[in-house]
Amino acid sequence: MNIPVKTTDASYDVHLGENILHDFCGQYKALLEKADQLVIITDEHVWSLHEQYVREHFSFPFKVYIVPNGEACKTFDSYFDVQTFLLQESCSRNSVLFALGGGAVGDLTGFVAATFMRGIPFYQIPTTILAHDSAVGGKTAINHPNGKNMIGAFYQPQAVIYDFHFLATLPETEVRSGLAEVIKHALISDSKWVNEFFELPSIKSIEKETLLKWIEKGIRVKAHIVELDEKEQSYRKYLNFGHTYGHAIEATVGYGKITHGEAVMIGMIPALMLSEKNGNVAVGYTEKVYEIANRLGYNFQHVLNCSFEQLAAFMLKDKKTTNGELHFALLQEIGEPIVQVISMSEVQACDEQLRKWIKEGI
Ligand SMILES: NC(=O)c1ccc[n+]([C@@H]2O[C@H](COP(=O)([O-])OP(=O)(O)OC[C@H]3O[C@@H](n4cnc5c(N)ncnc54)[C@H](O)[C@@H]3O)[C@@H](O)[C@H]2O)c1
Ligand SMILES: O=C(O)C(=O)C[C@@H](O)[C@H](O)[C@H](O)COP(=O)(O)O
Numbered sequence: 001m002n003i004p005v006k007t008t009d010a011s012y013d014v015h016l017g018e019n020i021l022h023d024f025c026g027q028y029k030a031l032l033e034k035a036d037q038l039v040i041i042t043d044e045h046v047w048s049l050h051e052q053y054v055r056e057h058f059s060f061p062f063k064v065y066i067v068p069n070g071e072a073c074k075t076f077d078s079y080f081d082v083q084t085f086l087l088q089e090s091c092s093r094n095s096v097l098f099a100l101g102g103g104a105v106g107d108l109t110g111f112v113a114a115t116f117m118r119g120i121p122f123y124q125i126p127t128t129i130l131a132h133d134s135a136v137g138g139k140t141a142i143n144h145p146n147g148k149n150m151i152g153a154f155y156q157p158q159a160v161i162y163d164f165h166f167l168a169t170l171p172e173t174e175v176r177s178g179l180a181e182v183i184k185h186a187l188i189s190d191s192k193w194v195n196e197f198f199e200l201p202s203i204k205s206i207e208k209e210t211l212l213k214w215i216e217k218g219i220r221v222k223a224h225i226v227e228l229d230e231k232e233q234s235y236r237k238y239l240n241f242g243h244t245y246g247h248a249i250e251a252t253v254g255y256g257k258i259t260h261g262e263a264v265m266i267g268m269i270p271a272l273m274l275s276e277k278n279g280n281v282a283v284g285y286t287e288k289v290y291e292i293a294n295r296l297g298y299n300f301q302h303v304l305n306c307s308f309e310q311l312a313a314f315m316l317k318d319k320k321t322t323n324g325e326l327h328f329a330l331l332q333e334i335g336e337p338i339v340q341v342i343s344m345s346e347v348q349a350c351d352e353q354l355r356k357w358i359k360e361g362i
């Protein structure tokens with residue numbers, strides 16, 4: 001199956017399916033044969049699990065560069081190391097990169113591609129559930145101690161090859177992390193879809209077919225919003241639902257010490273509280289989401305390891321903050337996102353409520 005993405009900068013397809021890597025090589029043969037070098041950027045863990053599959057199904061000669069696992073690769077050091085590798089291997093403007101991994105590898109590789117010799121083509125080969133979000137839409141970045149994804153570019157891939165084969169090796173923690181962005185896509189687009197999550201007894205109970213259907217729906221939501229607003233001037237801010245507080249949690253706890261998805265799930269709780277207060281979301285809805293999040297094993301204890309002052313300092317540096325004003329993605333109704341200016345004291349009230357729930361239960 002293909003989902004087309006058409007932005008002002010680019011048009012490309014997201015290819016979805018089981019064992020599609022080989023077919024992709026056939027489909028893009030003419031294009032890829034023109035490149036002087038193909039370089040796969042991946043992380044240690046993904047390569048140790050999937051090297052054999054890739055060697056068997058990627059039908060062109062390629063070089064591989066291995067970066068540290070997960071968030072540890074979204075650093076200036078890794079960025080520099082990959083660029084150095086490309087230069088040492090005499091890569092040129094005619095070379096092509098492949099990001100094989102989760103969102104961290106994808107964000108790093110995309111940023112390298114955007115800047116190597118002022119831009120070379122790259123393909124996303126996502127291997128996590130979370131990357132149904134990160135591989136689509138062209139946000140690329142590395143982190144800075146002052147904030148998440150602070151150094152980056154909007155740079156669209158040539159195509160996304162989402163081969164479900166890779167998902168089989170994901171541990172439960174990463175399924176949980178990816179599911180948070182799926183739930184985000186549901187909350188900002190479709191209240192009936194959200195109800196499906198309320199019925200889940202556990203992460204383990206999710207059937208593969210259901211998960212793949214949700215991934216596809218999530219990609220469609222993301223692609224639609226990116227098409228409307230590629231550079232995040234308006235609608236794209238909706239995709240940041242849960243991220244103002246979530247990114248602050250991630251930066252305070254320490255990059256890689258909490259999964260991105262867990263931080264986003266935590267961040268969606270204050271965003272939902274604000275949506276009850278300022279929008280028409282039914283009073284009590286946030287409690288329901290908090291309960292299901294706990295049932296699915298999201299760990300809210302991380303909040304207690306962060307002071308509100310630390311979180312506030314990061315929220316003030318959020319990319320959506322302008323002139324000291326927090327622009328929060330909220331919901332007018334479930335499935336109907338909006339962006340509102342929110343005062344820090346309103347966020348603090350939600351933070352206090354959340355801490356109370358974590359310490360005392362609802
Ligand atoms: N660009 C965007 O639009 C966007 C959207 C959402 C998230 N993100 C970014 O994506 C990152 C999080 O994504 P993620 O969780 O996919 O990233 P990740 O690359 O950190 O992967 C998470 C972990 O799973 C491992 N892993 C990857 N594939 C695996 C597989 N098939 N089997 C077993 N283990 C596997 C990795 O080695 C890593 O340890 C964050 O940095 C976040 O900021 C970006
Ligand atoms: O694609 C987008 O736009 C998003 O906001 C998707 C988010 O899930 C993702 O985490 C993104 O990287 C956050 O972007 P940022 O601009 O807040 O760093």
Ligand SMILES: [Zn+2]
Nearest residue numbers: 181243260264
């Ligand atoms: Zn995210």
